[in-house]
Amino acid sequence: MLTQKLYPDVNPMSTSTNAMSPMTPTYSMNSMAMAQMNCSPQAPTMFGSTMLNTGMSGSIAPMNRIQSRMDQPMNDGPQLGYTTIGSPISNMNACMGATMSSINNYNASIGRGDLGGGDTSPNSALQRARSDKPYRRSYTHAKPPYSYISLITMAIQNSPQKMLTLSEIYQFIMDLFPFYRQNQQRWQNSIRHSLSFNDCFIKVPRTPDKPGKGSFWSLHPESGNMFENGCYLRRQKRFKDDKKEVVRSSHKSPSHSADSSSSGKKTPLQHNDDLAKAHHLDKVNDNLGPMLNLHPSKLDVDQMNILNANELHNMQQHHHHHHQNMTHEELSAMINRNSHLALTDHHNMLHHAPMNHHLKQEPNGYTPSNHPFSITRLLPTESKSDIKMYADMQYAGYNTLSPLPNSIHSHTSLGNDYYNSPSLYHSSTGTTSL
DNA sequence: CTATGTTTATGGTCAC
């Protein structure tokens, strides 16, 4: 089967279609944005920075929730998820940029009535796009340039408790990306697969006071730098939970019992794993800040060097083991601690800490958070109190006073839209298939 | 029964 276009069609006027969704217009990437990304079309080093530890304590409010709920009702579980107000909490934060804008643009299109991938009427999005300004078009149903792992991570990171049910993850994605209101069975299967298959996602059981179906999904506290290369299409390095890896290995080889990982005794595999860990201070460094509940910038290189590998390792082991049996509150608190770390500091730590070998260094002057498609930009950094304020405003009916769709509000409040900015659509480069 | 979760398989893209 042909795979989908991963990168946007660079020709704004293109009517090329996607193998999976014939009615789905492709969207464009302008050359300036590409240049800023400092990557070739074939080299997806384009999107931002680390998703975790980026100080994303805020939330993106779902857009067009009502619409998406028509497609799929929400799970009736506890509302641990992201805020359910009806319009984007827009980001008044200056760091917000193109990605959020592009997402808002998706929804702005919906606000204009572009919903419905099969609309072929003269008023369809495509038609309108053609008749609009030369370089302006709708990307409402374009496949977002994020991997499923990215999308899930976004969703979880944007939830107040840093954990979501499966249906809440679905909902987040559909709210943000109209593309995913189609073919739900298909991509939702992929989401479930991603959650199960990737160690970076962990299941948090429900507590008796929060009955419902399915567990909560959270991010593994040690998976923080999966996207440190700034690419949200493809991780630089898959996060592997050592413990799960051992279990997997033992399942493959009958000589090892799966239970051995939970016993006091260590298997040879585990021992090797320990040694490997002890010799990989870089990995430990990645997690040192969160584990110590220290702001990375306060942890200078010398301090890191002072701490010996064994101590770090023990700490990590304890940390690792502990989280497996954490309560919601503990886990949530821990993940929140991770999340409060500012991206730039975290980035600095990763890039200046010694022995951080396996992560590619970005070119000089490159700052992931500056990237137009950085998830740092996608996800706001405002405080929960800010969000609550916005939510209260929404509930208080502020939003209903306006004749404009919510999405338009957010859209206009942001500006700086790379997808829509005429000045940015002036040439094309290649495309890449997935 | 349906939603959720796990696992295996297959094929594509990309970096090295």
Added chain:
DNA sequence: GTGACCATAAACATAG
């Protein structure tokens, strides 16, 4: 070319 990563499909199990 190879391995890592990713998307997708599908079979199957299980919980509510």
